[in-house]
Amino acid sequence: MSKMRVYEYAKANELSSKQVIDKLKEMKVEVSNHMSMVEDDVKGKLDQSFGKGQQESKPGDNKSNNNKKNQKPNQNRDQRNNKKQKNNHRPQNKKQQKPQHHQKQQPKKNQTPEKITYSGSLTVGELAEKLKKDSSEIIKKLMGLGVMATKNQDLDSDSIELICAEFNVEVEEEVVVDETDIENIIFDDEEEDLQERPAVVTIMGHVDHGKTTLLDSIRDTKVTEGEAGGITQHIGAYQVEENDKKITFLDTPGHAAFTSMRSRGAQITDIAILVVAADDGVMPQTREAINHAKAAEVPIIVAVNKMDKEGANPDRVMQELMEYELISEDFGGDTIFVKMSAVKGEGIDELLEMILLVAEMEEFKANPDRLAYGTVVEAELDKGRGPVATLLVQNGTLKVSDAVVVGNTHGRVRAMVNEVGRRVKVAGPSTPVEITGLNHVPQAGDRFLAFEDEKKARSIGEARQQKQIEAERSSTAKVSLDDLFEQIKHGNIKDINLILKADVQGSLEALAGSLQKIEVEGVKVKIIHTGVGAITESDISLASASNAIVIGFNVRPDGNARKAAESEDVEIRLHNIIYKVMEEIEAAMKGMLDPEYEEKIIGQVEVREIFKVSKVGTIAGSYVTDGKITKDSGIRVIRDGVVIYEGEIDALKRYKDDAKEVAKGYECGITVKNFNDVKVGDVIEPYVMQEIERT
Numbered sequence: 001m002s003k004m005r006v007y008e009y010a011k012a013n014e015l016s017s018k019q020v021i022d023k024l025k026e027m028k029v030e031v032s033n034h035m036s037m038v039e040d041d042v043k044g045k046l047d048q049s050f051g052k053g054q055q056e057s058k059p060g061d062n063k064s065n066n067n068k069k070n071q072k073p074n075q076n077r078d079q080r081n082n083k084k085q086k087n088n089h090r091p092q093n094k095k096q097q098k099p100q101h102h103q104k105q106q107p108k109k110n111q112t113p114e115k116i117t118y119s120g121s122l123t124v125g126e127l128a129e130k131l132k133k134d135s136s137e138i139i140k141k142l143m144g145l146g147v148m149a150t151k152n153q154d155l156d157s158d159s160i161e162l163i164c165a166e167f168n169v170e171v172e173e174e175v176v177v178d179e180t181d182i183e184n185i186i187f188d189d190e191e192e193d194l195q196e197r198p199a200v201v202t203i204m205g206h207v208d209h210g211k212t213t214l215l216d217s218i219r220d221t222k223v224t225e226g227e228a229g230g231i232t233q234h235i236g237a238y239q240v241e242e243n244d245k246k247i248t249f250l251d252t253p254g255h256a257a258f259t260s261m262r263s264r265g266a267q268i269t270d271i272a273i274l275v276v277a278a279d280d281g282v283m284p285q286t287r288e289a290i291n292h293a294k295a296a297e298v299p300i301i302v303a304v305n306k307m308d309k310e311g312a313n314p315d316r317v318m319q320e321l322m323e324y325e326l327i328s329e330d331f332g333g334d335t336i337f338v339k340m341s342a343v344k345g346e347g348i349d350e351l352l353e354m355i356l357l358v359a360e361m362e363e364f365k366a367n368p369d370r371l372a373y374g375t376v377v378e379a380e381l382d383k384g385r386g387p388v389a390t391l392l393v394q395n396g397t398l399k400v401s402d403a404v405v406v407g408n409t410h411g412r413v414r415a416m417v418n419e420v421g422r423r424v425k426v427a428g429p430s431t432p433v434e435i436t437g438l439n440h441v442p443q444a445g446d447r448f449l450a451f452e453d454e455k456k457a458r459s460i461g462e463a464r465q466q467k468q469i470e471a472e473r474s475s476t477a478k479v480s481l482d483d484l485f486e487q488i489k490h491g492n493i494k495d496i497n498l499i500l501k502a503d504v505q506g507s508l509e510a511l512a513g514s515l516q517k518i519e520v521e522g523v524k525v526k527i528i529h530t531g532v533g534a535i536t537e538s539d540i541s542l543a544s545a546s547n548a549i550v551i552g553f554n555v556r557p558d559g560n561a562r563k564a565a566e567s568e569d570v571e572i573r574l575h576n577i578i579y580k581v582m583e584e585i586e587a588a589m590k591g592m593l594d595p596e597y598e599e600k601i602i603g604q605v606e607v608r609e610i611f612k613v614s615k616v617g618t619i620a621g622s623y624v625t626d627g628k629i630t631k632d633s634g635i636r637v638i639r640d641g642v643v644i645y646e647g648e649i650d651a652l653k654r655y656k657d658d659a660k661e662v663a664k665g666y667e668c669g670i671t672v673k674n675f676n677d678v679k680v681g682d683v684i685e686p687y688v689m690q691e692i693e694r695t
């Protein structure tokens, strides 16, 4: 007997590594993962423990299988994303309230329902209707809870829940979601609907270390197997089969693709292969790749490539990678290193086996029995076929003639082909397919969703397209100082274009000189035009064309310029002190151009009576003696001319109803947020903050 690794033992005994690890844990043998060494004596114990018919599950196995979830942080990404939902994209941002049953009710005809659902809010009357009760009954219950309400009053979710609990009715709030927001819809699948799916692998590494060669080599040796007649073609991703299991490779090497997809919220990679040339070692882009993969929390397998080359030094690669916590088993760690030569095709089988091993541990799963969703890997406009897109199905099954929304476009899947140019009718989880039938070309990284209903797909696609047009329009809107920082932040602008007009040449030069000295990281002042004299219409059209701001120093725009500025939406700033111009531009560049506000007192209210209500607090029965009071105004409580409290209104009521505002000459009830000490005779002074228009 000799020492062997967990996965080797598993393989030799036709067990999964997980089964072995679970068993070892049961035996209190410390193992970190499938790469861990199993000593002889432990091996013996394992043999005993598994007996002859290794595969049959024993009580212990079950138990430990149930513990699966706790073992790998990553493994259940799909499950997390994909609970519930059978064949429908029913948005899952639903508030599921706990059943409020204290005792099971026997439903009788026309009697209290077992469960009600609502969205938004319900009035007392509406709740009564849903509960098949009289409004007065609900009002009585509310009174018992210390809430005074009328039939038409809106109830908050707490009150609805409390009332339903009183009647032993389960309640569920359905949150209305924006169906067009396809990036943020969360899909749930039942655990029992999930099936194993192939791992999706990305190859990363430094320039020239062999990413493309490796991808080509894998494809050439594996893809055509069993696909006689098929000509491999580049569609952005391909699948290979190894030991009867599939692996999907994203055929777009380079970190940019990986990261740009991630930055758009599309994480499609399950495993990263880090290619490091054995004769070159860790280089800047190797580090970059490690950072990308780590940020994405995907497991890394290191492919030490170019082993055939003179000067190949795999030990150095291993040594260097230790610094990045990628420690090979040779050094006591658990990162898988595969030594290979991509040009010679050596080590490829081992690499694929290792990928399958990691996939087995990570348990990538999906539900093939649902409408598909996934991500665009590549897309382009084909002269003959129109928009074509390679989609990676991440969950569900995509079928020919499915209605789809893809990014900001939509369509119906006219045809699907795989990586060998074969037409396919269906594409299950982790399968890349090139589709035609879209109205426009989507972008790599866009999410796609299949729909049962073509009309729905169309309306969502069109709504998204409209949104995109609006977003584009607003991003090309002219720059103003107030939104400068926002635009800088979003990378929309890097230069501030200015046009300077001044009364005399001297001040023009002084102004230009000072402005060019402003230094704010990442932004530059660019003076595109200067001139002496009034701001003219031609200054404005230049500003409009070059997205510039016009600064007038001791000069004003003439009549035509003023009109043109208004219609072209060009900002003019007028000044007569140089340092003020500097301050303003610098502040805008730093995003410090905060809007200015001033306080405006909008009324005066006298407290005439006090009601103490449990749960609610002190209600000030008041009378508006001047102006008005609004629900969202700030307030000061003034006693004998002294401000004793400043804060916000909790509730403003006219009789029992919530009021938005109460005008002079009317009575109202006010509760002040976090303040219960209001007394008869106090004055409540409501005020609002008004933004001052800049001049």
Ligand SMILES: Nc1nc2c(ncn2[C@@H]2O[C@H](COP(=O)(O)OP(=O)(O)OP(=O)(O)O)[C@@H](O)[C@H]2O)c(=O)[nH]1
Pocket (backbone or CB within 6 Å): 205, 206, 207, 208, 209, 210, 211, 212, 213, 214, 253, 305, 306, 307, 308, 309, 340, 341, 342, 343, 344
């Ligand atoms: N000797 C040897 N050369 C290799 C091996 N793998 C790749 N090369 C060579 O290394 C060079 C770069 O390989 P590529 O596959 O283009 O490297 P890459 O990482 O994709 O490079 P970029 O696409 O520029 O980032 C090519 O000349 C390959 O033939 C290998 O295993 N052994």
